[in-house]
Amino acid sequence: MATKEFITNDPRLDPVTGELRVIAPGQSFRSVTAKIADIVLTPHTSLGWLLLLAVSGSAATMLLVAVTWLFLKGVGIWAITQPVAWGFAIVNFVWWIGIGHAGTLISAILLLFKQGWRNSINRFAEAMTIFAVVCAGLFPLIHVGRPWLAYWLFPYPNTMNVWPQFRSPLLWDVFAVSTYATISVVFWYVGLVPDFGTMRDRAKSKFAQYIYGMLSLGWRGNVKHWMRYETASLLLAGLATPLVLSVHTVISFDFAVAILPGWHTTIFPPYFVAGAVYSGFAMVLSLAIPLRKVFHLEGLVTDRHIDNMGKVMLATGGIVAYGYGMEVFMAWYSASHWEFFMMWNRMFGPMGWSYWVLISCNIAIPLTTLWVRKWRTNLTFMFVMSLIVNTGMWFERFVIVVTSLYRDFLPSSWGTYRATKWDYMTYAGTFGLFLTLFLLFVRFVPMIPMHEIKMMLPSAKVKTAVEAGD
């Protein structure tokens, strides 16, 4: 690249700054604000949106039905059994939490690294994080045998004088996930405050003015406000950054701390984090591509974004592939019969198919094709790829949870696992919940941070350059 000739009329470069262009040319402060705010403030709710809401709402209702039945009958309506005592619930939990990671990575780490391109996608990526954490957080609560006592996992002062058992990774999970959820919500909300101010000012109806007024917490665009806002954002980004690494690390401890072959692996923390980011970016793509199409946001979410996300996927996918490779290598190199058998069983046992689904979806297909920029910027390709990677990442968790459990130490207690309709309904139901929340978000909250986009406009930049030149 370095030797490449500088072409002045390259449409990917900003003619003024000479930097790679993030958003399409021809945007102004006014057009950006109008573009984004009008999606929310328009009084016309599109039929498509209503239709989608109806579908996702029905799916969310199915979740309600499935969980109600679960509470009435017990977790036995799921396929979990001996020896596979964890099933879809944990797979889905890890998967959803992983999805959330991209949002935090985009909003926090990329902010700290001053990656301007993140601004277009960070709002909805963060929203995605929160909704994914909602879906994820549901599972640990409902998967316990006596969900009405799930609060015993929290360390709260009680008359029994009993504390949780602090050596258990499940307890660490409770802290990790609840911290993560809190920080994500706060970070997201703080980022929204200036935009809520804009919305308040632009809203026509009294009701909307009132609501957005409340939400904007008295934002006036004062310089002091901006200063505090920037500081808060930076601090929160600083807080959220370790969470990107720690949450999935802690979740990987659920497995890595156990003694089960296939779980008991020191490589789990990094590979879980990489996998989480991998699947998270895939999910951002799955959402961004239709969003920009439907709401005509091509100017704000550009091919450059898609391309960049493809690169991140390529990198994290590479780490994940290294993780898989290491597992196989260690199964042989460790000379541990447990590991060796586990790997053989994972690949060639009765559930071997799931391993090969995982390898094809996570490694074979994406890591061979994502190298090509042409394909990386091909929206259809990237959309399909994002679905493939998310399938693969779901199977990764399935392989880890189920295929390690169903044939463990004592061959006498080997078993199998066959998901029931309630498993599928619950999983599909969380999609409904996720989509419902996301649709509501798209309709009522500016999905792209207006003030951050505006900072990237040439008009904002030029002024700075002129001032610097003085």
Place this chain on the structure above:
Amino acid sequence: MTPKTEAGTGAMETGKEQGLTLAEVRRNLQGVKGKKYWRSIDELAGTPEFEAAVLREFPDAAQEWVDPVSRRGFLKLMGASMAMAGLAGCTKQPDEPIYPYVKAPEDLILGKPMYFATAYPFASGSVPLLVKSDAFRPIKVDGNPDHPYNRGTSDPYTQGTLLDLYDPDRAQETTYRGDNREWTEFMMTWREKLIAAKANGGADIAILSTTVASPTLARQWKEAQALYPKAKFVQYDPVNRDTVRTVLGTKDVQYSLTGADVILSLDADFLSGSSFPGFHRLTREYSERRKLASGPEGATMNRLYTVESSTTTTGLKAEHRLALRPSEIPAFTAALAAALGVSAPVPSYGWTDAQTQYLKAVAADLKANAGKCVVIAGEQQDPSVLSLALRINEALGNYGKTVSFTDAINPMPTVQLAELKGLVNDLWSGKVDWLLMLNTNPVYDAPADLNFVDAMRRAKTTVHLGKHADETGSITDWQIPASHYLESWSDARSYDGVASVVQPLIDPLYKSHSAHEIVQAMLDESTKTPYDAVRETWQPLLAKSTDGKTADFEMNWRKALHAGWIDGSALPTAATATVAAINAPAPNSKDAIEVQFRPDPTIYDGRFANVGWLQELPKPVSSLSWDNAALMNEALMVRSGLAEQDIVEITVNGRAVKAPVLVLPGLPDNTITAYLGYGREAAGRVGSGTGYNAALIRTSETMAVAAGASLKKTDGIWGFAVTKSHYQDHRSKFFGGEGTGNNSLEADEALTRGIIREATLGEYKANPGFANEGETHPKVEREITLFPNWDYSTGNAWGMSIDLNSCTGCNACIVSCYAENNIAVVGKQEVRIGRNMQWLRIDAYFEGDLSAPKAHFQPMACQHCENAPCEQVCPVGATVHTPEGLNTMVYNRCVGTRYCSNNCPYKVRRFNFLLFSDYETESLKLMRNPDVTVRSRGVMEKCSYCVQRIQEAKITADKENRPIRDGEIVTACEQACPASAITFGNLNDKGSRVRKLHDNERSYAVLADQNTRPRTLYLAAVTNPNPALEPVVEEHAPTAG
């Protein structure tokens, strides 16, 4: 309100038209309470008006709901109509307020159990028992520890009889053609019949009974026979001892394995369960010779050869097992007899080299150990096998040493099949007017060719006395609920010929009666109670002291009840007996498929079909629960174009039955094992509809084996509940397999992982530490741990040792655990997906080629790890370590994350995925052990080392200000084990048995390399193979043909 009332009036008028209004019902019931209340309903229930009212379901209900006062009355009536099914109820207390004891009864301290000696009368010999009773409810059945026959041990059936007592589906009322009647009404009718029959000597009365175990019943019948000389008494059980009767007449043979260095079993499954007479004693004596208590120096062991036609634990425990088709065994026995100098004709047969070699080696070994060996013949074999086996024993000089004879312990020894055929002929010829069937179910289990149902219908009056209104009881005129043995007085003899009084522990739960009462009605004192009848039987013996002088009968009676057996009642033994010389028939041709009928290892002949514990109990070897199957070897299955779980139509004797296919490793080719007792239609909520009825193709000519079966695949898949997966090892050498697919993957892995460790006697002597040496046999590392070690320098530290050399995999421990720990029965569907709740299981691994495997049985329960993986991962601290080293579940604290189970390498934790415990059924509440929590949904559970028993012993010891003695705490599994394979005790006590066993060089920890440091250690098995005999390996050719 007004319109509703009007509507109500309308409804009332309608009610008037139909003849009975609620007001009338109420009037009838006015002032009537308690039992009488129910009886009044009972009487009302007889009227057609009431029945019509109940049929309408809501008799004139409309106005009742709006009238707040009479709504209660309505609900009362609704309740009554719901109670119609079991009008008797089982409430013992009056409705009026009553007050608790001011002075407790002398014997009863609430919360403190009492123990009563009694005996379980079983066809193959009664099992002497000591039954635990809590607040007058029997809650645990165990062997009588003082009785010389079983020394406190028991078996699955005996353990299961407890649930049989509390079975909610038991018949509760005497019925006549479906209508409830009083017992007295039956007795009046019966007496009338007897008076009428007096003139012709009772010629038109026939009684068909299960095998009579009671000397008192035999005496009663004898006396009745004197009054009604022409009346008939026939005994029939589908599993009977006709073989012994044919060969020995009224004598029984007894084996003693104590002095037997070499044991040859000829299709005698004496280690599997009490369907084989003398199971408890034989298993004990067999395992006593395998304890290797004196260490490797000069260690001696017995050696077991088994020639068998099915695959049983007896065969799999044998050093050398030979699988022969059922019809080959008589010929093999004859050949063996000839080799040992018994003159008997030998049918010529083309034995394979391996079979010939086996025969030669066995013959040589028996000859070398003449007088110190025993040949045991199977009860389900051709009589010639027993005849020849006894003659072999005689020739080897075993008579008086390992083989002896007594009078039959059955007080009325008969050849049952012949008698039954006679009865059926009588029925057809119309000779029988009254047919009484006592505790038997011939409609279900009589040989198919006798067409018993139609024959039975020729009798004018049919009476069935049975615990259930079963297949027979539901079509007889009279159905009388039979008392359980824990509810009524009787007596019985155990295998060793010693009589016990069957002492009831509880009043009959329902209006049930015993066979004694029905037979007693034929006598002059027609209403003499069973209690008096039993006392009368033993009066002559107990009124004498041992030296023949008169003694105080009452004192001796009390002594007999207290001890659990009657002193001096033992039958005389003799060293020899007249053995009928029966020659071996020639075997069937090799391509004839033979179907052999066997009592089921868990539900016997179907009498335990409604006992959930036994239905759910995985059968030894096959690990199949809830069903029987057409068990065959893989070669036959593949040749017949079948696969496991296919439904095959077996046609034999011109009859057909559809049965699901399951492979049983080690079965001889062209042989199908069919367990009896399944395919019940009226067994109850648990037993009905399980398995298929093998009796449908069992005819009177082919009671043991039916040859020439043809197999036809039919549509459908059965879906077995097999508790253990079976995979074949197709792994290549690189992945640790053989690549042949002939071996079991589980067994190959179990051996590689050092889960099973075994040596031959020679290897053990050469290297006593074999169990803890080598790469696959890691040793327990006591000190390496991340967390600080627990301190056990003071107090107790519990531990267990399981001797794999003794364990025969009979399952008695599992059923005992069920009863002791209130373990839930989950049903077939749940077992199918792996949710069975047994805290203890017996892992069976089939080593080597699956066509002729070697098996290892390993009881597996919570190992109470010192470094427990479960404890560390529980987020709420619901599974914790006690200061005495137990790994304890705190049910109240458990939220059910199941993380502990995932992290348990032994997978011994059991989770209540749904509400498995039955909180509704009243009768089951009486059965539960009050010292153990009944676990609800969403809670993890597991073996607790019977912590309630530990606590009880600790309290007792505390009160007496002494340490707990070794052997004072006996876990439920240990208590039941007939092989004494399980030992529990205090590891801190240097002199304790368990400490010594833990220090034994054969002691090893399963998964020692995981550093879980389990408190349950296993004693590696040592076998004693005959050097002259390589293991018999048959060509494994599933694709052949």
